[in-house]
Amino acid sequence: MFELLAQTGLNAAYAASYISLVAVGLVLIFGVMGVINFAHGELFMAGSYVVVALYADRMVPFFVAVVAGLIFVGILGLIMERALFRPLRDNPLGGLVASIGFLLILQALAVLGFGVRMEYVPPLTQDVIVFADKISIPVARLYVIIAAVVMLSALWYFLKRTRFGWALRASAQDPEAAALQGISVTQTAMIAMFIGAGFAGLAGALTAPLVSVNPHMGHTIIVTAFIVIIVGGVGSLEGAVVASVVYAFVHTFVTTFYDGVLADITGLSLMLIVLIVKPTGLFGSADRA
Amino acid sequence: MTSLLEVQNLTMRFGGLTAVDGLNFKVEKGHIHGLIGPNGAGKTTTFNMISGFYTPSDGKVLLNGEEISGLPMHHVANRGIVRTFQHSTLFGELSVLDNALVGTHMTFRPNIFAAILGLDGAARRNALDRARSSLEFFGLGGLEDELAGDLSHGHQRALGMAVAYASRPDLILLDEPFTGMNPEETRQMMGLMRRLCAEGTTILLVEHDMQAIMGLCDNITCMSFGKFLAEGGPSEIRNHPDVIEAYLGGARHVA
Amino acid sequence: MRNFLIWAVVAVALIILPNLVSFSQQEVLVFLTINILVVASYRLLTLTGEWSLGHVVIMGVGAYASALVTKELGLWVPLGILVGGASAAFIAFLLSYPLFRMKGFYFLIGSFAAGEIIRLLWKRFRDPFGGAKGIKGIDPMPDFSIGIYQFDFFEPVSYFYFSAVVVALCLWILWRIEKSPVGLTFHAVHWQDKLAQASGVNLRSYRTLAFVIASGFAGIAGALLAHYIGTINPNSFDVEVMVFVLTWAIVGGTGTFYGPILGCIVLTILNEIVLRELGLEQTRPLIYGLILILSILFMPNGLESIVQKFTRRKEAK
Incomplete structure (x- = not known):
């Protein structure tokens, strides 16, 4: 029993890692631009397909492909900012609708480019570290956990310790005051969009060998990310990370001990309950909705 | 004889700040009643408690002797109190x-x-x-x-x-009806209010334009820093030392 | 009299129309008719200012309910369709308690979550919902004759006539509601909820009322669909379909009664005639995505704004 619990806990930690990367990006974009990016799941998918195209199809080293995924999806984010969110800055519902349009386009492009089939991405490594004879961690999953911790720490450092980060947080709190301080709203929006989208792409790229890559994979991701940011409090980065961990554990345990659909229902119900009882989220304070 | 509207010990606290502190006053049927005070005196907060927009932290609002405090705004409206909003809020x-x-x-x-x-x-x-x-x-x-x-x-x-x-309605609450009006518009508006009152509608208005309120109201309640300061007819209020004190520079307009 | 003539011409045109097109286009006509009801009922919900992402799932509630009562209990299909509408309205009524504690963006996400939960429940409970495979072999409408015309529901033309009558009746009711004092109150709740409340309007009741009515008609649309295609599953009502409804509404414009209907018709024609003829059906999401983005960027008031420009110019002359 203990082994099963520990094993499930490790699986949950892996899930928490990539969910945090996705959710933190979503929160960052919402915080700075006031737009909920419905295409975030498809940005994750785009990251996965970069790995399919480079690593699986063209034998580019995995880590190069992952970095390419981050940058490529980051650039997609910049395109969204320039083409959609900037012209719709005064229209949050419009931004949301436009992101749904972008979601459809990315999905269709994936179908046209790769077909609706599931992609096979060869595993990076089959190595498994075994603890106490019973608990095994696949090294590939360990990489995801490490990468997430490193990148989230880097983001934390960037936001709290650099001038750009200060500007970003200032304009998330009060865009007008930030503009008066000489902070360029456009510049902070671009940085937020690049990081936010890039993190989604990174998560997609990292997990590509471990999940089934297909054009419709974004749906599960975005639903999960919504649950996490609502539970964590829209606008709170720390809340998003904590909620990712909570959600990953609840979901993984319910999946292991009951079944996957019930786990999804539990997650969504958790979100509905938070919405009903405390719409600002369990850890949230600031919100711009 | 119960008054049309009576507030008893009305109190509103926002966190550590007490915006309205133990306010008491009565509005008689058929009167035009003014609620005045310098900016930040808690007039609008009082107004919002009477209309059901806020639930008071303490105290009561009585309409014809029945308690209405804490009722949602549409219930208060159904009891016969209808309010207007600042800044021409319309559809x-x-x-x-x-x-x-x-x-x-x-x-x-x-x-x-x-x-x-x-x-x-x-x-x-x-x-x-x-x-x-x-x-x-x-x-x-x-x-x-x-x-x-x-x-x-x-x-x-x-x-x-x-x-x-x-x-x-039995009682109309007007929130700063003269803000942003020129003297001619103010004069017309005062005429409308008098006619409204003559039709049997009681009026409670919040205002800091002393000029208008003096010529219009039957009875005036003055508050300052959330507390009751003075009450009486226009001439009493005009000459009340505490009111002059509270308004400081405003005293020049009053005189 | 003039109005009566116009409607008579419209009715005759609708009777002739399916006889002029191919079999597959007749099927498209049936779907179009049903979709018009979905998007028109969606507009009623948006009148109070709330945008839901659960409308298609609510439509599915109607479909499942009608399919189950006719299949399991042997209820007569037209009654089943009414039960479908009533069930959707009832579920919406229950959902209104948690959902209307939220507004704006939170309502949007909350309605999405509630819809997904319902879909997952269909998936999880094989009895009675049939799990991921859904319900197959749903009873078709029983054939009947009205003397001059023999309804044979294996023919799309017959189902088109039947659904057109049902949808026309529903649209008429929706129109009456919108043009009534109730409709005016919906607008008031949308534009200035505080002032509406100060005028004695119970905001919660009116938001709930709009949600329940819109859901009831969506349920009827879902039931009409179920008895036509004969098989439904949780994916028939997924978020992709919701995005299409949203696109129709936004491209058409939600400012008027006809806007969303116009959007639905124009995009269906584009989809079925242009894309299918060009063999570009695979790119449908791509085109929809582009249209959605372009219309929100350059035509925020929808197609109806173009119509209005045209009619205003005519009046000015």
């Missing part, structure tokens, strides 16, 4: 007539089944008559089909009152 995207028709909501409650089957013709005609007469009363008769958002500032204020009056 800007709807026509002037439609604005007034929304005001008749309580008297001619829409019934969806009757509406589908076309059985509510009489109610709709009566509502229309009521809305038109309210617009007529406030001199908006010719503007029925204009969008409310396109009206001039003075007309928007008048329409705000027409919407409130369309339900024929």
